Amino acid sequence: MLDLLQIGKKLTELRQKKEHTQDDLAEMLFVSHQAVSKWERGISLPSIDNMCFLMKLYSVSLEELLCLDTISNDFDVDRLFQEHNRQYVIHEVVLNQIKDIYLQDIIHLLSKEERLYALYLMIDQNQSISEKLWPRLSLEERQMIIHKYREGHIQLDFCILSQMMTMGEIKKIKEIKK
Numbered sequence: 001m002l003d004l005l006q007i008g009k010k011l012t013e014l015r016q017k018k019e020h021t022q023d024d025l026a027e028m029l030f031v032s033h034q035a036v037s038k039w040e041r042g043i044s045l046p047s048i049d050n051m052c053f054l055m056k057l058y059s060v061s062l063e064e065l066l067c068l069d070t071i072s073n074d075f076d077v078d079r080l081f082q083e084h085n086r087q088y089v090i091h092e093v094v095l096n097q098i099k100d101i102y103l104q105d106i107i108h109l110l111s112k113e114e115r116l117y118a119l120y121l122m123i124d125q126n127q128s129i130s131e132k133l134w135p136r137l138s139l140e141e142r143q144m145i146i147h148k149y150r151e152g153h154i155q156l157d158f159c160i161l162s163q164m165m166t167m168g169e170i171k172k173i174k175e176i177k178k
Helices: 004-018 022-029 032-041 050-057 087-094 103-109 112-124 139-150 167-177
Strands: none
Touching: 004 022, 004 032, 022 032, 087 103, 087 112, 103 112, 103 167, 112 139
């Protein structure tokens, strides 16, 4: 997954090294300075044609331009969302691409929609819900997990999680097993 904020920082850095303004670059690419600003703020990406022009202008590879060669495992939870695109962070954390940071470490920082995105991504990747994550889930999220278990979309370690579940949740799981 691409980290738009890091790409934006890279585009800004490369432009400034060439001592161009956003207006200068916009004129060269036949786009508005607002478009350049959106790229540099990590809101959008240049078109493929514009990427090719930027690669030639800055003498960089596509990998360097898209920050694909600078993926780091040294992330600080406190700065994680300040320096990286939120969806990128969630995606990389759920897929265990960031060393020593897990969903339970950041879930309290996520909006309701982001939490559901993370949980559905876990389900899609056939990841189990850990005993450290379960207590941090809302009742609604737990019910969704139990529902997905009922449909056979997710595996749960019932022995471990039953110690943390409410009696109502245990009853629902036992009904499923019958």
